[in-house]
Amino acid sequence: MKKIILTGDRPTGCLHVGHYVGSLKRRVELQNSGEYDEIYIMIADAQALTDNMDNPEKIRQNIVEVALDYLACGLDPEKSVLFIQSQIPELCEMSFYYMNLVTVARLKRNPTVKTEIQMRNFEERIPVGFFTYPISQAADITAFQATTVPVGEDQAPMIEQTREIVHRFNHVYGETLVEPNILLPDNQACLRLPGTDGKAKMSKSLGNCIYLSDTEENIKKKVMTMFTDPTHLRVEDPGHVEGNPVFTYLDAFSTAQHFEKYLPEYKNLEELKAHYMRGGLGDVKVKKFLNNVLQDVLRPIRERRKEFEKDIPAVYKILEKGSIVAREKASKTLIQMKQAMKINYFEDKELIENQIKKFNI
Numbered sequence: 001m002k003k004i005i006l007t008g009d010r011p012t013g014c015l016h017v018g019h020y021v022g023s024l025k026r027r028v029e030l031q032n033s034g035e036y037d038e039i040y041i042m043i044a045d046a047q048a049l050t051d052n053m054d055n056p057e058k059i060r061q062n063i064v065e066v067a068l069d070y071l072a073c074g075l076d077p078e079k080s081v082l083f084i085q086s087q088i089p090e091l092c093e094m095s096f097y098y099m100n101l102v103t104v105a106r107l108k109r110n111p112t113v114k115t116e117i118q119m120r121n122f123e124e125r126i127p128v129g130f131f132t133y134p135i136s137q138a139a140d141i142t143a144f145q146a147t148t149v150p151v152g153e154d155q156a157p158m159i160e161q162t163r164e165i166v167h168r169f170n171h172v173y174g175e176t177l178v179e180p181n182i183l184l185p186d187n188q189a190c191l192r193l194p195g196t197d198g199k200a201k202m203s204k205s206l207g208n209c210i211y212l213s214d215t216e217e218n219i220k221k222k223v224m225t226m227f228t229d230p231t232h233l234r235v236e237d238p239g240h241v242e243g244n245p246v247f248t249y250l251d252a253f254s255t256a257q258h259f260e261k262y263l264p265e266y267k268n269l270e271e272l273k274a275h276y277m278r279g280g281l282g283d284v285k286v287k288k289f290l291n292n293v294l295q296d297v298l299r300p301i302r303e304r305r306k307e308f309e310k311d312i313p314a315v316y317k318i319l320e321k322g323s324i325v326a327r328e329k330a331s332k333t334l335i336q337m338k339q340a341m342k343i344n345y346f347e348d349k350e351l352i353e354n355q356i357k358k359f360n361i
Contacts, residue, residue: 001178005030006146008042008085011062012052015069016209017294018193018202020301021252022152022185028074030150030183039080040144040326041070043319046086047136050129051120067315069212072305077318083326084319085140090330094139094337095132101168102135102161110134112157119205138162142177143330150183153192154201173340177333193252194245198227210294212301219298223291228283235282241273246286254293262292 007023009015015024031039043066048059063084070082085091107113113134117126129136134157141149141162149159159182166177194200195208202209210222228246232239241247250269259266266272272289275281308315338344345351 001147002037002145003035003148004144004146004178005036005039005148005150006042006141006144006180007040007150008044008140009066010044010048011059011066012048013062013204014065014211014213016202016204016211017249017253017298018152018209019069020073020212020297021193023150024069024073024075026150026183026185027080030148031074031076031079036148038144038329040146040329041075041080041082042085042140042326043067043083044085044140046091047133050127050133050136053127053129063319064312064315065213067319068305068308069301071308071315071318072212072301074304077322081322081325082318083322087323088143088327088330090327090334091136091139091143094143094330094334095136097337097341098135098138098165098169099132101165101172106161106164107131107134110157110161112154115154119203134158134161135165138165141180142166143333144326145178145329145333146180147178148183149180153184156182156184169337169340173337176336176340194248196222196226196245198243198245212298213305214298214302216295216299219294220291223294224284224287226287226290228287232276232283236279238279239276239281239283241276246283246290247273247276249290250286250293253297254290258289258293258296263289 005027007027009019009023027039027041030036043063045059045063049056052059067082071077075082113131116130117123122130137158138161141159142165149155149162151159159180163179166179169177192200193202195202195206196210197206197208199206199208210219214222223246226246229240229244231237247269250272254269256268259268259272263272266275272281272286276286335344339347342348342351
């Protein structure tokens, strides 16, 4: 069996460092590993419209922003298929069939859906499209026969829902769909990077993000105003690193080379944490170090992005070519599904012959 990756992002804004450590960095590593036969990276505009239907221009404008972030981070259209979800109509048809395999009660139990509904204060006003997006996501994954889905921890319930749909379809119609496996970030700190305000999740809608495209000045400003430990009032006070976003970010981004370059008085992050916890280390010094780390990580990404920005038509061409390739793949899967479901009426010669016999033609 081929090893195939499918993953993607909603184009509701530029991508941030949470996306980078949670999935983008890993995608590039997997792309360049040579271990996978096919890699599909989707800009999920149709899914983004489920809760932005009154502002389609927001989605339309951000498609190229996400594509630029992809390319700047190192996703290569020669190795990965970059495509736009709405340009693959087969995904809608697959979603329609999957809806018959999932109950409303099961969707309501999906932890990710429940959290998103609460965040957006939808309650009973939730759009049907948003409510059923786990089903749409299942179509995205299975259409490309993905064996691996690299995502953040918050998406684990969505992958589990996809696996349930695959089991149900294969049980009813015969072995047709591929069951995907989730691939989480290997760095525990990257599973869910908190917002700069200390909230549990970095989110574009909450405005607590550091974007991959942020200027050097913006990054510094956001880092220096980050939430830390509210009990660490004076330098000499013992501090807490658990639940402290500054140290979570250092867990995710800092390396031995960063300490050699910017904080040679510490051998590693564990020594820095120990000093902070016993007291005598101020937040400003730690934040300055984090700023230097993030500047080193994001500078080359920002510079590559500026190069791609010089030829926007070429970026759209990459997405157009990728969407053609993606649609061909999804079409083949849909044909197999319809054969299994026995709704391929015009290609089913046995059905036609039996009907001929039935009516004694």
